[in-house]
Amino acid sequence: QLQLQESGSGLVKPSQTLSLTCAVSGGSISSGGYSWSWIRQPPGKGLEWIGYIYHSGSTYYNPSLKSRVTISVDRSKNQFSLKLNSVTAADTAVYYCARDSYDILTGWRWFDPWGQGTLVTVSS
Amino acid sequence: SYELTQPPSVSVAPGKTARIPCGGNNIGSKNVHWYQQKPGQAPVLVIYRDSNRPSGIPERFSGSNSGNTATLTISRAQAGDEADYYCQVWDSSTSVVFGGGTKLTVL
Numbered sequence: 001q002l003q004l005q006e007s008g009s010g011l012v013k014p015s016q017t018l019s020l021t022c023a024v025s026g027g028s029i030s031s032g033g034y035s036w037s038w039i040r041q042p043p044g045k046g047l048e049w050i051g052y053i054y055h056s057g058s059t060y061y062n063p064s065l066k067s068r069v070t071i072s073v074d075r076s077k078n079q080f081s082l083k084l085n086s087v088t089a090a091d092t093a094v095y096y097c098a099r100d101s102y103d104i105l106t107g108w109r110w111f112d113p114w115g116q117g118t119l120v121t122v123s124s
Numbered sequence: 125s126y127e128l129t130q131p132p133s134v135s136v137a138p139g140k141t142a143r144i145p146c147g148g149n150n151i152g153s154k155n156v157h158w159y160q161q162k163p164g165q166a167p168v169l170v171i172y173r174d175s176n177r178p179s180g181i182p183e184r185f186s187g188s189n190s191g192n193t194a195t196l197t198i199s200r201a202q203a204g205d206e207a208d209y210y211c212q213v214w215d216s217s218t219s220v221v222f223g224g225g226t227k228l229t230v231l
Contacts, residue, residue, distance in 0.1 A: 037220075047159075047167065047210055049220035062219060096166055103155070108214040110157035112169035112178060 002027040004097050004115035012091075012122050018084040022097030022115060029078050030055040035100040037111060038071060038082045040093040048093075052100055052109075053080055087122045094119050126215035128223035135229045142198040144226045146211030149192060154213045156194040158187060161208045161225075170209075171196060201230050 008020035022036070029036065038050040051061035053071045061069045065084070073080040084091060094117040102109035129147040136142035146156060156174050159167035169178050171187035174194065184199045198205055211223040 046225045047212075047222040049222065060219065101172070102214075106155075106214070107216065108155040108173075109220065110155075110169060110172045110212065111159075111167075112172070114166040114168070117166050 002099065002113055004099065004113060006095060006097050006115045006118040008118060008120070010118065010120060012087055012120060013124050014088055014122055015086055018082070018087050018091060018095075018120055018122075020082045020095055020097075020118065020120070021079055022081070023077075023079045024099075025078070029073065029080065030075050033101070033104075035102060035109070036073070036080045037098050037100050039096045039098060039111065039114075040091075041096070041117075042090075042093045050082065050084075050095075089122050092120065092122045126213070126218040126221050128211055128213065128221055130209075130211060130223040130226045132224070133227045133229065135231060136198070136201045138202065138230055139200055142201050142205070142228055142230075144196040144198075144209050144211075144228065146194045146196070146223050147192055148194075148213065148221075151192055151194050151213065152190045154189075154215070156187065156189050157212045158185075158196045159210045159212065160205075161210065162206075167210065198228070201228075203230050206230050 003025045005023045012018045035052040035054045037052040053059045070083040096117045098111040098114040100109045158171040160170045161167040174189040175187045186197045208225045210225045
């Protein structure tokens with residue numbers, strides 16, 4: 001059974017860079033037909049998709065975050081990572097990683113499974 | 125940009141049917157997916173591509189999509205169904221879009 005586990009710094013100072021890693025177990029990140037996403041949820045609020053990456057390294061980001069986001073993949077470690085720079089208090093959220101299934105013709109995608117999430121707080 | 129609209133809350137009596145709507149412009153032309161999120165837990169996919177249930181999801185959960193509204197239907201509602209429910213689509217201009225979420229109360 002595929003499992004995802006987020007890890008990284010739980011407290012980041014304003015203007016610095018948030019860094020998280022998602023370890024994938026029970027399956028290969030290089031499996032065809034999937035991509036890998038980061039999604040976040042501010043406390044008490046809804047879900048916001050950040051971006052996804054294919055095992056090839058190709059990425060696609062939420063236009064509203066694109067200028068600050070980098071997602072990368074390490075196939076040898078079966079994991080992918082998120083970097084978000086110039087953070088502010090508005091970036092405080094639970095960050096989830098997830099596997100995307102998608103329709104190759106339309107791009108429609110959905111997320112299953114999800115990691116348990118990790119809370120990142122931006123504060124000095 | 126594409127937007128999805130959900131009511132903040134829906135209530136249902138135990139054993140009855142709950143219907144959670146998700147509104148969007150011509151949403152019937154898109155695939156809609158639904159997630160259940162219980163307090164302190166990660167979201168779980170309960171319906172994908174409008175009406176398909178992943179393995180392990182009870183048959184009580186079903187979905188439909190037409191016109192400007194998609195609907196998640198939960199039959200024979202149970203206390204364990206209390207959760208936040210989110211709809212989600214992919215839009216070519218906005219990419220991944222989530223609805224604001226609906227809190228289901230079973231009382």
